[in-house]
């Protein structure tokens with residue numbers, strides 16, 4: 328198959344005589360896509376907290392048992408130890424919750440959730456890229472013909488070519504990374520609950536266990552929200568880079584948001600040109616740093632294409 332860049336460039340160059348380059352907007356994450364992923368991650372988080380609540384209710388008697396004093400009471404800050412059999416029973420309870428979220432059905436669910444997000448971001452990315460190229464090549468207003476008598480690219484062709492690019496590697500890496508992150512949701516929550524239970528039994532939780540569990544649940548919901556935002560951005564950024572490079576686009580212009588949440592190092596990149604081959608040292612490419620909201624414009628450089 329002809330390289331996408333070779334096909335698209337003919338049309339764009341034919342229209343842009345005299346110009347050395349054209350800039351097109353690179354795709355951005357659709358808010359609805361981020362929100363969908365956030366809802367799914369928060370549903371998993373919520374399912375873990377429901378199980379934790381059940382565990383706390385069914386082990387209420389054990390959780391209230393008083394700690395025993397360390398043998399060496401002479402030591403001023405001697406630890407107090409909960410009886411070993413009680414700790415073993417609580418630990419087994421938490422382990423069985425962990426089992427619920429690491430078994431085959433949970434694994435399948437994590438894979439499906441991650442895959443749905445990555446494929447959705449890819450579809451949005453392809454749609455936006457197709458639109459931008461159509462605008463640049465002047466095919467946006469033409470009717471989509473099955474066969475273009477002039478041999479030009481039709482809208483249908485363009486969309487098909489953009490989608491068929493070789494993106495397998497980046498899609499499977501991003502899916503695997505997100506499966507791993509989804510698995511950390513129950514693991515993190517249960518590790519925190521186990522620590523809270525222990526601290527409570529040794530008198531180190533003056534606010535009480537319930538308040539601590541509420542804090543853990545709240546933190547986990549917030550973390551799910553952060554993962555959804557960060558991972559949709561990172562996935563889109565990685566796909567954008569490959570899609571640009573498949574088009575023969577080697578450079579981009581950095582676009583930063585102009586508000587106080589933007590890091591100074593990212594703001595300093597705003598409007599500057601970078602090469603896809605050489606990410607800026609301090610920041611990486613736009614959208615790669617944690618919670619980076621920066622975007623880019625692809626540079627269609629006719630000298631490099633010609």
Ligand SMILES: [Zn+2]
Nearest residue numbers: 593619620621
């Ligand atoms: Zn940024």
